Amino acid sequence: MAEDLLERPGPSPTSIPKVEMRGIVKRFPGVVANDGVDFTIYAGEIHALLGENGAGKTTLMNILYGIYTPDAGVIRVRGVPVRLRSPRDAIRLGIGMVHQDFRLIEAHTVVENVFLNYDGLGFIPKWSALESRLEEIASNYGWRLDPRARVGDLSPGEKQQVELLKLLVRGADILLLDEPTSVLTPIETKMLFKTMRRMAEEGKSIVLITHKLSEAMSVSDRVTLMRRGKIVLSKPTKEATIEELSTAMVGAQLIGDAGLEERQSAPADGAPTLQLSALSVMGDEGVLAVKDADLTVYRGEIVGVAGVSGNGQTELVEAIAGLRKPVRGRIILNGADVTGASPRRLMELGLTYIPPEGKKWGIVPELSIYENVALRVARYAPYSRLGVINWRKVAEVAEKVVSEFRVDTASIKSRAGSLSGGNVQRLILGRELTTSKPSLLVAAYPTKGLDIAASEQVRRILSKLRSEGVGVLMLSEDLDEILELSDRIVVMYGGRIVGVVGRGEATPELLGVMMSRGVAASASA
Amino acid sequence: MLRRSLPGGLKLLVRVERRPEVTPRYSIIVSLGMLLLAFLASGLIFQLLGFSALHIYRSFFTALLSPIMLEEVFRRSAPIILASIGLCYSYRMGFWNIGAEGQLYMGMIAATGVVVLHSAGYGTGQHLLLPTVIAASMVAGGAWGLVPVILKVRFGANEIITTLMLNYTAILLADFLVHGAWKDPAGYGFAQTVQFPSTARISIPGVSDAVAYLVLAMAVTVLTLLVFKFTVFGFESKIVGLNIYASRYAGVGISSILVRGVFISGALAGLAGLIVVSGLIGRLRPGASPGYGYHAIIASMLGGLYPPAVFFSSILFGMLVTGGDLLQASLQMPKSGVEIIMAMIFLATIVAEFVKRHRLTIVVRGRGVVA
Ligand SMILES: Nc1ncnc2c1ncn2[C@@H]1O[C@H](COP(=O)(O)OP(=O)(O)OP(=O)(O)O)[C@@H](O)[C@H]1O
Numbered sequence A: 001m002a003e004d005l006l007e008r009p010g011p012s013p014t015s016i017p018k019v020e021m022r023g024i025v026k027r028f029p030g031v032v033a034n035d036g037v038d039f040t041i042y043a044g045e046i047h048a049l050l051g052e053n054g055a056g057k058t059t060l061m062n063i064l065y066g067i068y069t070p071d072a073g074v075i076r077v078r079g080v081p082v083r084l085r086s087p088r089d090a091i092r093l094g095i096g097m098v099h100q101d102f103r104l105i106e107a108h109t110v111v112e113n114v115f116l117n118y119d120g121l122g123f124i125p126k127w128s129a130l131e132s133r134l135e136e137i138a139s140n141y142g143w144r145l146d147p148r149a150r151v152g153d154l155s156p157g158e159k160q161q162v163e164l165l166k167l168l169v170r171g172a173d174i175l176l177l178d179e180p181t182s183v184l185t186p187i188e189t190k191m192l193f194k195t196m197r198r199m200a201e202e203g204k205s206i207v208l209i210t211h212k213l214s215e216a217m218s219v220s221d222r223v224t225l226m227r228r229g230k231i232v233l234s235k236p237t238k239e240a241t242i243e244e245l246s247t248a249m250v251g252a253q254l255i256g257d258a259g260l261e262e263r264q265s266a267p268a269d270g271a272p273t274l275q276l277s278a279l280s281v282m283g284d285e286g287v288l289a290v291k292d293a294d295l296t297v298y299r300g301e302i303v304g305v306a307g308v309s310g311n312g313q314t315e316l317v318e319a320i321a322g323l324r325k326p327v328r329g330r331i332i333l334n335g336a337d338v339t340g341a342s343p344r345r346l347m348e349l350g351l352t353y354i355p356p357e358g359k360k361w362g363i364v365p366e367l368s369i370y371e372n373v374a375l376r377v378a379r380y381a382p383y384s385r386l387g388v389i390n391w392r393k394v395a396e397v398a399e400k401v402v403s404e405f406r407v408d409t410a411s412i413k414s415r416a417g418s419l420s421g422g423n424v425q426r427l428i429l430g431r432e433l434t435t436s437k438p439s440l441l442v443a444a445y446p447t448k449g450l451d452i453a454a455s456e457q458v459r460r461i462l463s464k465l466r467s468e469g470v471g472v473l474m475l476s477e478d479l480d481e482i483l484e485l486s487d488r489i490v491v492m493y494g495g496r497i498v499g500v501v502g503r504g505e506a507t508p509e510l511l512g513v514m515m516s517r518g519v520a521a522s523a524s525a
Numbered sequence B: 001m002l003r004r005s006l007p008g009g010l011k012l013l014v015r016v017e018r019r020p021e022v023t024p025r026y027s028i029i030v031s032l033g034m035l036l037l038a039f040l041a042s043g044l045i046f047q048l049l050g051f052s053a054l055h056i057y058r059s060f061f062t063a064l065l066s067p068i069m070l071e072e073v074f075r076r077s078a079p080i081i082l083a084s085i086g087l088c089y090s091y092r093m094g095f096w097n098i099g100a101e102g103q104l105y106m107g108m109i110a111a112t113g114v115v116v117l118h119s120a121g122y123g124t125g126q127h128l129l130l131p132t133v134i135a136a137s138m139v140a141g142g143a144w145g146l147v148p149v150i151l152k153v154r155f156g157a158n159e160i161i162t163t164l165m166l167n168y169t170a171i172l173l174a175d176f177l178v179h180g181a182w183k184d185p186a187g188y189g190f191a192q193t194v195q196f197p198s199t200a201r202i203s204i205p206g207v208s209d210a211v212a213y214l215v216l217a218m219a220v221t222v223l224t225l226l227v228f229k230f231t232v233f234g235f236e237s238k239i240v241g242l243n244i245y246a247s248r249y250a251g252v253g254i255s256s257i258l259v260r261g262v263f264i265s266g267a268l269a270g271l272a273g274l275i276v277v278s279g280l281i282g283r284l285r286p287g288a289s290p291g292y293g294y295h296a297i298i299a300s301m302l303g304g305l306y307p308p309a310v311f312f313s314s315i316l317f318g319m320l321v322t323g324g325d326l327l328q329a330s331l332q333m334p335k336s337g338v339e340i341i342m343a344m345i346f347l348a349t350i351v352a353e354f355v356k357r358h359r360l361t362i363v364v365r366g367r368g369v370v371a
């Protein structure tokens, strides 16, 4: 390992780059995901990699991590040309990656996850030694992480730390983080950035993929922007401006488009579409995750649910969607008692649900895009009659979904698993919103993984639905988004709804206090 | 990963990586290649045991392809095809039903029950006998398949274990009946039931049994292909097998799909049982099936759960079963010789699955070169 580089703190473009990728080309059937990409990573820098959905960011990092072999181009690590044939090769060279979706085994402990598939483990692992090693690394970064905790019990921020530990124990000093902040709350994001700075000071290099320009501006030393497989801009962050980046990213198309400005105020006489009374829901660990929740969502309003993740929000929406049976309380949808009803019944009564983990719940990666659309509609006319599917009709609506939600794909016959992270989310949103006429939309993190333009589009769709009289219940980690869209904001803490704040009264500070301490503020339900 | 040091500081490395996508063509090539390997490996074993593999294979296949033997091959293939096509319904849902043998036995028992009652003067007239035995065998096989489904849905019991145990239950039940209540009084004390009347046999006027069975098996295969491709049930059963979360989310009635799929699976095994008792041996007796239900498992896997391919791999097993008797009669080799081949095919199928999903590369690595 090039020890001399480790000693030199801070980015210094004169030194040999840690990683140099030159002329990288990667083609997939029907797309050029990377089209002659040059990408350089220096020691001690945080390098933000930006770009719209499907721009080729993940592909580029997967190549550097040895998951894909490039069709053309060279990679040099610390000046030496290398051929990376598998993640093992990458890890040996000190390159580690945290994927867009966590790859952890929930039932195992932190230490088991970290040392899974670890080379120096021996036949009978000495767990206590390994545990203390973890504790040492964790405390170095100021993390409070119990090595013996079950990963399933951890918050997303802590899971991220486990993923980072996996890389650190293997000696990684080039860390590729693919949209690490998309699942984190603002506080967790701040923690992560502090860690990243610390690592950079130690001489490690970090690539941060994100869709949030403000994050890139605040934490990175250098920004690189991709569009359609090519690099369109790469410069020190100091010399870049948000305006410049956003223009380069989306072109001039959307910025300044005042779609959201013309929001109608909520129809005051909306009837209730969803009523929860004293709803309690069990979490995965056998403790109550939602306790005595009372909530009403009226037609024609958006109710935002704010809270640090792990405070019962997911369980709440899963119960409403029929994926989790409540232990107590009642759920009423458009006047009908639907407590414990099946997802299908709820769907047929007017509920549309956007799940939090799209890749796990929302799609079947092995199947084509049109089959994934069929997943939702196959049972109903005109897509099937007497149990026989009309694949032509399905294909028609799939084409519509793909074009209206700009799902970036070669064809509707492509595997859904080949879509980029943001495009999976577009497919789910597109399918749910084009094929249903909901009276209640429950959307968990609807803009997760979406680029700026697509997030805008989704927010606009949400307000349009509201003005059409749909009741919307929305989870989001993004407080700005919640503040921007919601007519009322519900704050959850420790499984309880600790307050409902009206549109006028809500401020980030107030919500922040309620989210972190559970102090009930003035209720205006 | 496998590592070998070679002279001169070179290292030989075999790496295994997951292959992101498997094309159907590649998958067929791998399966056929592995099949060939299975025959080669079995040949090697025969050779080591002092037989001439070439001689065995040559006489084996020339004999099997003669008109008379071919007819026998098709007769014997029929129950395997029906059962293995049935298993496709289970396996595509991720329900690891290894109970086709038991379901087949239940089909035999039910059909025989109807015939025993009939010969005792109860029940239907001659013209209703065939529909009755068909219905009885299919319902019995299907219902036997449902037991593990219920145990799974209700109590989370692992179907691999329950279906296996129910095989023994069904086989022993058949033994119990033929040794006892259903023993043919005019059978000179042999443990067997009365002969099936010709009115209880599936046949097509003017053609041989073999052709009739083959037509039936083909019809079931084509129908299954259509069900898989074009029906909501076929589609949803695939979803259940691929992603249980997405199925729940999409509102697929998982239990109802499981119940329907496994019932069809068992019913087809039951129908296979009917063909065995009514056509192949004409009555129920102990060991009536030489393991058709187990052969069907391997055949459906070898065919990659794709009905037309399963059809042909089942015929291959029909050949092996028929050829077993041949080995014994003409080559003085124990009948179980074919079981070596079957076992090899089974192993090859498992290896083929692995090979399809992974990429093997062999790298020779010099000193000091960073790979
Ligand atoms: N395994 C694959 N097979 C086929 N096409 C693929 C595959 N992986 C990626 N692609 C395609 O390559 C392009 C780039 O995808 P990539 O995942 O790199 O985008 P991204 O910049 O990470 O986008 P996002 O912000 O949505 O995560 C997309 O059009 C995608 O559909």
Ligand SMILES: [Mg+2]
Pocket (backbone or CB within 6 Å): A057, A058, A059, A100, A178, A420, A421, A422
């Ligand atoms: Mg990506």
